[in-house]
Amino acid sequence: xxxxxxxxxxxxxxxxxxxxxxxxxxxxxxxxxxxxxxxxxxxxxxxxxxxxxxxxxxxxxxxxxxxxxxxxxxxxxxxxxxxxxxxxx
Numbered sequence: 001x002x003x004x005x006x007x008x009x010x011x012x013x014x015x016x017x018x019x020x021x022x023x024x025x026x027x028x029x030x031x032x033x034x035x036x037x038x039x040x041x042x043x044x045x046x047x048x049x050x051x052x053x054x055x056x057x058x059x060x061x062x063x064x065x066x067x068x069x070x071x072x073x074x075x076x077x078x079x080x081x082x083x084x085x086x087x088x089x
Contacts, residue, residue, distance in 0.1 A: 003021045003024050006018050019053045021046060025039075025041075027067050040064070044058055044061070045088075061080050063084070065081070
């Protein structure tokens with residue numbers, strides 16, 4: 001399904017968990033520390049617990065996220081479909 005993020009075990013390929021976002025996910029997550037971080041088409045940015053897929057935080061952006069977030073120099077950089085670049089510390 002387009003609105004789900006799946007985590008699999010790298011050693012045996014088994015599904016570990018599934019997270020259902022509120023809208024479609026069209027870009028891969030970036031992992032920062034122990035948090036997979038990704039956005040959805042409605043502009044929500046999610047940080048999940050890598051071990052169990054539980055939501056740790058959520059941030060509402062003004063437009064949809066259609067590209068992978070980038071982590072650099074202690075900031076999360078996210079471009080939204082309105083052309084804006086958001087730097088999140």
